[in-house]
Amino acid sequence: MSSTVTSGGERVQRGKVRAGRPGAVWALPAVLFFTFFAVVPMALAFYLSFTKWDGLGDPKPVGLANWQKLLDDPRLTQSLTLTVLLTAASWAFQTVVALLLGVWAAGRQRNRAVLSAIFFVPFLLSSTAISVLFYALLDPNFGIIQKDTLGSSSGAFLAIVFVGGWQFIPFHTLIYQGGARQIPPVLYQAAAIDGAGRYRQFFSITLPQLRHTITTSTVLIVVGSLTYFETVLILTKGGPGTDTAILPYLMYEAGFKTYDFGYASAIASALVLAATGLSLILIRLTGFGGMRSTREGM
Amino acid sequence: MSHDTLPRPTTTDKRPERRRPEGLRRRRHWTRHANPLAGLGSIIWLVIVLVPIYAMLSASLTGPDKALTGNPLKPPTDPTLDNYNTVLNSGFWHLLSNTVIVAVTVVGIVLVLCVPLAYVAVRTRTRWSGAAFRLFLLGVAIPAQAVVVPLYLLIAKLDLYDSLLAVILPTAAFAMPVSVLVLTGTLRDISEDLYEAMALDGASPLRMLFQLTIPLAKGGISTVVIYAALQAWNGFLFPLIFTQSDEPRVLTLGLFNFVSQFGVNIPALLASVVLSGIPIFAVYLVARRALIGGLMGVGGK
Numbered sequence: 001m002s003s004t005v006t007s008g009g010e011r012v013q014r015g016k017v018r019a020g021r022p023g024a025v026w027a028l029p030a031v032l033f034f035t036f037f038a039v040v041p042m043a044l045a046f047y048l049s050f051t052k053w054d055g056l057g058d059p060k061p062v063g064l065a066n067w068q069k070l071l072d073d074p075r076l077t078q079s080l081t082l083t084v085l086l087t088a089a090s091w092a093f094q095t096v097v098a099l100l101l102g103v104w105a106a107g108r109q110r111n112r113a114v115l116s117a118i119f120f121v122p123f124l125l126s127s128t129a130i131s132v133l134f135y136a137l138l139d140p141n142f143g144i145i146q147k148d149t150l151g152s153s154s155g156a157f158l159a160i161v162f163v164g165g166w167q168f169i170p171f172h173t174l175i176y177q178g179g180a181r182q183i184p185p186v187l188y189q190a191a192a193i194d195g196a197g198r199y200r201q202f203f204s205i206t207l208p209q210l211r212h213t214i215t216t217s218t219v220l221i222v223v224g225s226l227t228y229f230e231t232v233l234i235l236t237k238g239g240p241g242t243d244t245a246i247l248p249y250l251m252y253e254a255g256f257k258t259y260d261f262g263y264a265s266a267i268a269s270a271l272v273l274a275a276t277g278l279s280l281i282l283i284r285l286t287g288f289g290g291m292r293s294t295r296e297g298m
Numbered sequence: 299m300s301h302d303t304l305p306r307p308t309t310t311d312k313r314p315e316r317r318r319p320e321g322l323r324r325r326r327h328w329t330r331h332a333n334p335l336a337g338l339g340s341i342i343w344l345v346i347v348l349v350p351i352y353a354m355l356s357a358s359l360t361g362p363d364k365a366l367t368g369n370p371l372k373p374p375t376d377p378t379l380d381n382y383n384t385v386l387n388s389g390f391w392h393l394l395s396n397t398v399i400v401a402v403t404v405v406g407i408v409l410v411l412c413v414p415l416a417y418v419a420v421r422t423r424t425r426w427s428g429a430a431f432r433l434f435l436l437g438v439a440i441p442a443q444a445v446v447v448p449l450y451l452l453i454a455k456l457d458l459y460d461s462l463l464a465v466i467l468p469t470a471a472f473a474m475p476v477s478v479l480v481l482t483g484t485l486r487d488i489s490e491d492l493y494e495a496m497a498l499d500g501a502s503p504l505r506m507l508f509q510l511t512i513p514l515a516k517g518g519i520s521t522v523v524i525y526a527a528l529q530a531w532n533g534f535l536f537p538l539i540f541t542q543s544d545e546p547r548v549l550t551l552g553l554f555n556f557v558s559q560f561g562v563n564i565p566a567l568l569a570s571v572v573l574s575g576i577p578i579f580a581v582y583l584v585a586r587r588a589l590i591g592g593l594m595g596v597g598g599k
Contacts, residue, residue: 022503024426027418030411030474031430037449037471038440039433044448055450101343104336115340117586119347124578126532128550129571132557133354136564136571144353144371166346174590198333226441230534234554248443255447256539264447272444280439 042272048265055259066266075242075250076270083246083274086160087225093165094172094221095214101169102176103206116177123170127227131234134163138235153243156236160244163231168224172217179213180206226275247271358382358569381569388559389544390573393552397531400466400548404530405523407470408477412522413515416481417507421493431482437475442468446539453540464540465548469533473526480525484518485511520588531578549574 049066051059070076105116122130138159140148149155187205196204229248232238238245238253245253247267255264349371359377419431449468450459458464488511496506512519537551547555553574560566582589 021422022414022418022507024418024422024424024430026414026503027427027430030415030478031433033407033411034434034437034471034474037452037468038437038445038474041445041448041452042440044451045445048448048451097343100336100339104333104340115344119343120582120590121351121579122347124582125571125575126534126550126553128532128534128553129574132553132567133350133571135557136357136568137350137353139564142357142564144349166350223439223441226443229443230550234557248441251443251447255450261447261450268444268447271441275441275444276436276439278439 045265045268045272048262049269051262051265053261055261059262062262066262069263070266070270075245076267078242079245079247079250080274082157082244083225086157086228086246087222089157089161090164090225091218091221093161094169095217097165098169098172098217099176099210099214101173102178103180103202103210105173105177106180116173119173120170122166123168125167127167127230128234130163130167131231134159134166135235150236151240153240156240156244159235160228160231163235164225164228168221172221175217176210176213179210183209222278223275226271247274354568354571357565358572360565381563381566382573384563384566385556385570385573388556388570389547389552390570392544393547393549394577396462396547397549399462400469400533401527401530403462403466404470404473405526407466408473408522408526409519411470412474412477412481413512413519414507416478416485417503417511419478419482420485420488421503431478434475434478438479440472440475442472442535446535449536450539459540460542460546462541462546465533465536465546466530468536468540469530470526473529477522477526480521481515481518484515484521488514517591521591524589 048059050061050063052062052065053059101119105112105119125133137143138145138149140151143149147155149159183206187209188201191201191205226246226248228246229252232244232246232249233252236244238249248271251264251267251271254260254267353371356371356374358381359379360374361376361378361380415430415434418427453459453464453468458467492510492514493506496510501509532550533548534550534554537546537548538554541547541551553570556567556570560570
């Protein structure tokens with residue numbers, strides 16, 4: 001490290017333009033670390049998807065066998081459909097509730113501040129803790145609803161959507177609250193002079209003004225819906241049958257239950273392709289990755 | 299009415315404006331009439347938030363003999379702390395200290411690696427620093443689930459399987475992309491003039507980093523601390539797959555194991571959930587403003 005410092009220090013004398021700029025070498029530790037633990041594994045996942053490997057010994061190349069198996073697996077279509085449905089349902093639930101709560105919480109009376117603080121509490125528990133909590137509360141003998149909610153296909157699906165919402169709506173409410181506070185009040189005053197009512201104001205001012213907040217929140221919900229793994233593993237174990245087996249869960253079962261790591265890697269690679277494609281589309285559409293300052297609005 | 303709009307404060311800080319007269323006028327505008335629908339909606343959500351929490355607290359105070367007879371919404375007839383004792387005696391402190399070690403180390407690694415990277419990405423405009431930044435931008439899209447099999451292979455080859463490091467290293471790596479985004483966002487706000495002034499005084503880049511950049515980037519740095527700590531605290535997948543024995547077990551995995559360990563003893567299970575939430579809840583009570591401000595930063599707004 002110290003040699004970099006002196007090389008950077010020498011530059012100070014050389015001229016004003018490059019004065020005191022750090023060498024690119026400073027970025028190297030972070031790049032190497034991230035490459036080793038995130039980028040290399042991603043490439044390795046593609047390699048392993050063309051091999052047969054049971055976790056012991058060395059992976060043996062088997063060509064396209066795993067991919068063929070994946071395409072023939074009826075669970076893949078089911079899982080992809082399920083992932084899309086889960087994302088769409090979570091988006092609808094979380095966006096509607098968080099948007100309304102956030103706009104409401106952006107007002108300034110005392111009880112709103114107190115309620116907002118209470119509303120935030122679920123977010124403080126980890127996904128695991130929340131899944132365990134609802135696992136207990138949905139228990140057919142013990143729980144609030146004395147019915148086997150998780151035993152039915154639609155019940156299990158709705159439970160996952162609800163539990164995800166219960167956990168993440170506080171966070172999205174916070175984002176919308178911040179967004180709504182930045183809407184210039186003059187817009188509402190002008191609308192009020194023109195005789196627009198509260199609901200007209202909501203649809204003609206609040207919603208359009210919040211469009212960037214909506215895209216930010218949407219990106220986070222879509223990318224985050226892949227992380228419902230804990231919830232699925234603890235609440236439903238992918239069941240009943242395979243009705244809630246999202247892609248990460250299929251991958252986990254193939255790899256760490258049946259020790260078919262080659263096949264698990266093929267599923268993982270499909271997941272990377274789907275996630276990267278989705279993220280690139282969202283980043284392109286929304287400019288989310290733009291180098292905007294994060295300080296505005298804080 | 300029109301002069302109402304004139305003294306509109308444009309500051310981004312909300313607190314002082316609340317005390318000013320024009321703030322009062324604004325408040326009247328927002329809440330001129332009660333909005334019964336919004337009020338009703340917020341009460342419904344209050345019930346949805348509080349009922350599970352209430353049921354959890356009440357059931358965790360119920361003796362195991364009474365647990366299976368009643369519905370969890372009834373208040374416990376004679377509250378007992380037995381369930382909490384059971385959990386505390388089942389290795390809870392060990393799980394907690396492991397989790398604290400993981401969280402602190404992850405935050406340390408992320409800061410030590412990401413602050414210099416963001417500093418370079420903002421201060422130099424070479425091809426290499428741009429490429430480094432884009433690597434992390436793309437990294438936001440890598441789901442941890444997708445790389446867990448090859449990481450398992452790497453961890454095994456490094457002989458780290460079933461150790462706390464096996465959890466710490468990948469967790470830190472996967473907390474880095476968002477941290478880099480947040481940090482570069484904050485560092486970009488520091489004026490170039492300040493750097494030039496220090497450069498004229500002959501300051502080295504290292505001195506600028508410590509005397510200028512870090513003090514001025516406190517907001518972004520605390521966001522990253524909170525974000526990375528939460529990631530480490532709530533992480534489940536890496537501990538699940540990279541550890542096996544009791545020794546390196548963390549809190550989330552402990553909770554997962556309690557599900558099978560306590561089986562039908564749901565009150566004890568819920569007591570363990572309450573206990574796992576207490577440390578974060580304590581932090582929330584002390585540092586609510588910083589936590590919420592930090593999380594708004596993660597939201598990218």
